[in-house]
Amino acid sequence: GESVGLHLPTLSVQEGDNSIINCAYSNSASDYFIWYKQESGKGPQFIIDIRSNMDKRQGQRVTVLLNKTVKHLSLQIAATQPGDSAVYFCAENIFQGAQKLVFGQGTRLTINP
């Protein structure tokens, strides 16, 4: 949905642990979802995507789960590393006259040594 947050939710995990970042989306007609990673002062970097006809997709150390019933998306990062510290955004693809992405509010992930 539209992001209106004034501060980012944060998640701190120990290096080597698994992390789960959650996202609620707003449009039940959304057909495509993407997770992006954004480091400070940089543009978003594609991590993994999933289409609405799937409920799970795995990549290298990352897994995305989609629950369309409750409009919920999650990103699981296995064996977190210091380089995983960043802000993570989910985005949903919607059609409002044209295809566009709507970003969630984001979650700041901090990896503790």
Next chain:
Amino acid sequence: GAVVSQHPSRVICKSGTSVKIECRSLDFQATTMFWYRQFPKQSLMLMATSNEGSKATYEQGVEKDKFLINHASLTLSTLTVTSAHPEDSSFYICSARVPGSYEQYFGPGTRLTVT
């Protein structure tokens, strides 16, 4: 993978002046590019959709006469912030959509500071 560049990466300008930001897709042709704005500790907000050879489509609340968008070629879109004011200070990010796909690849962003 697809690469998108932006120039400049950082710009400081005085209030009342105009600033142009360029967005280029380096290794693919993009008929559609997007411009986003991001304030500190907030998410990306779509400002407008830039279509090659036609007028841009602006999101509600975005002034088209203030944020001029030109998509003159399949690899270049420009955003001009006209008569900039301090409240226009933000991180501006462009993206380009891979033709025939939903995927968008993002540029590195441009930090605009208006003094």
